[in-house]
Amino acid sequence: MFSRTSTVAFALATLPSFTAALPPRSNVCNVEQPTDGTDAVPNILDAIDKCGTDGRIVFSETTYNISSVMNTYLTNVEVDVQGTLQWSTNIDHWLNTSLPVGYQNQSTVWIFGGDNVWLHGGGVGTFNGSGQVWYESIIAFFDNYPRRPHQITLGNLTNSAITGLNFYQSQMWTMSIINSSDLHLDSITINNSDARPGHGYPQNTDGADTLFSNNITFTNWTVESGDDAISCKANSTNIHIANCTFHHTNGLAMGSIAQYNDNFEIIENVTATNISFYDSTQAAYLKTWAGIPSGNNTYGPYPPNAGGGGRGYIKNLTFFDFTVSNIGQGKFAPFSITQCYFANESIPNICDSSTMQISDVVWEDVRGTVNNSGGDVGSFQCSGRVPCTGIEVRDVDLRDVGDGSVLGGGYLCSNVSEPVGFECTGVTGQT
Template sequence: MRRPWALGMLSGLLTAVISQETVDSAGRRTCTVEAGGTNTTDDAPAILDAFEKCGRRGRVVFEPTTYHVNSVLNVTWLEDVEVDIQGTLLWGTNISYWLENSLDVGYQNQSTAFVLGGNNVRINGHGKGTFDGNGDYWYAWIRQQANTSNYPGRPHQITFNGLTNSVVRGVNFLRSQMWTMSIIYSHNVVFDTILVNNTGNSYQSANTDGADTIRSSNMTFNKWSVYSGDDSISLKANSTDITITNSNFYNGLGIALGSIGQYNDQYETIERLNVYFKTWTDDQNGYPPNGGGGGLGFASDMTFANLTVKNMRGAAVAISQCTRFSGAPGVGNCTNSRFQIRDVTVDGMAGSTKSSRVASLQCSAVAPCANIGLFDVDLRFANGTAASSYL
């Protein structure tokens, strides 16, 4: 049983339970979600109502107002639908509710507040539509727990599960409860012009990745801006054909490959990652793949090109066969990973760094790294001296 906590306000009467529905000349329905207008009203029923009525060959509209989401959302039946987000979806702060009711992601012990899936889904926030996780409450709460890593029941802001042939464009994600978005069993999806800002107002955010891909393929991340103390974009088990372009990452761990290889005897892969025209600012690492929990498999065929960095706080390229996080329970064995990292090319990286290390490579003796190449790398300290340490 998950431990109850009494932070936040318990939702009151549910008054916003319907949406306005119209039909155009082509017979396509449009549902406009009605907001209750107060945080004591749960707008989740109205949101579900709109998706149920107009989620197949229709259009769902969120008006330029605030919607208070105080309960979980599970919307996985969408087909040929436009989702027009002009306002803000603000998640409730009743931590005990979320710990008890968040939905299973299907990976590790992860859970989520919102599951969305379907085919040919076109989500557009026009640069102003916003998901706000009210994360400041979570950042304060998690600091008081013994396990500050993947705490059971602490939800992701949204999980795209089974999303195919779709586009998510122009949406802002603020102060996520934990990971911003998990993407699982999804294929052929473009995430374009996305802002993720998990900067806490009172406490530093923890374990607030920008995006995590799991068992997914043919993903494009274009024009992302991520402010996060954790991974900006993380590729996990069986992520293939991922492209990241024209993006800017700040204050976090950059692009991560992992966690992977953490489950004993399970075979996992990461293949065909391409990263172009990207900047890191004040990041700890630019590219940290890891593995070492007894799993099998490989990460291969990865290209990073035309990269710009500013004030890097650690090695720009870091490979570790065992990454462990402060506050995570248990002990680890990092000496004999059977997960191999191979065929990695970094071609063109320039900018400033605070670390003398250009690269840090710690590979397994059992499955050594192979074909790792760094070309045209020019990292310099503030005084203009070149960083030149490789470990």
């Protein structure tokens, strides 16, 4: 296992670089919004056809109406978004046309692929998913509604950068990153709040999810959302997260994985440093499905809401220099592991059935306030078949949000082998 210092140094040394000052392009396409207010997608695709290789594509300071799905691939291109791309509110249309992303029966409205691409917004460019109609229509469904689309999917995108963009009210996940590598995602702002007073932040509006991707860096993100801020899912490797602020989220999620029976999946070499969490449920947590397929799914025994039985491992994760404020939301431990995600616990010993090995996970230098009626700092439910090893918690100063007292609930553990830096004080509720 790398030490915390060497792991963070490795992450900083391997941040993908991208030269913002691309050479001047004589091949420039300015995208026009039709004056009659109709769909701008034909004009976008025309610009990509003309300038999608060795060119520059410019969205001006206006609102572009997006009413069609897009599947695009660009090479050596700068995309400058100065205005707003706003998706239509026609739910039935998107449910019928959204594009599959190839995992968990999820779909998207834009697959954005390519090589050596710089997509940037200078802090003003905005993607507006018109998510309010989705939040109100899908409000009764806690789980993932079939074909509710992601706002954008970075699919088969390599050696590229996404910078200075704002995402507002995403339809579902904001950004899925799949089959991509060597990306730097910097200065991204996401606000997926429900506009209705008292309704807060809707479920399944993750900031970003990585799948089958390598060497992905997130820096200077601000996320307000009702679900995971950033989630590393199947075969996410060498993921670096730094200098981010998350509000009302579920924190950093490693998983879930092991949902597909007998598939081999991993999460390996993840570093997260200098992260602030406000009013969130957890800081960083790990989740795998059980080793026995199960689940409670209104739409049948299929992903995204049912499954299990996958193989693989989670290894070498470092969470360092975290500040938390009012974390826990009444019941959650700031750090947690579960290998019983969505499992049908009426099945005997199902929470001990996973064969996903979890090892070498460090939480270090974490301070702030917790709103947690149990008072627990960590809850680590590992599988009896493959107990967790190399679990470390160091230099933690967490205090009750009410009276400022040191959090004294301790650490709940099931099948944690030789914990480092802490002592197990009880067992988890999952057995």
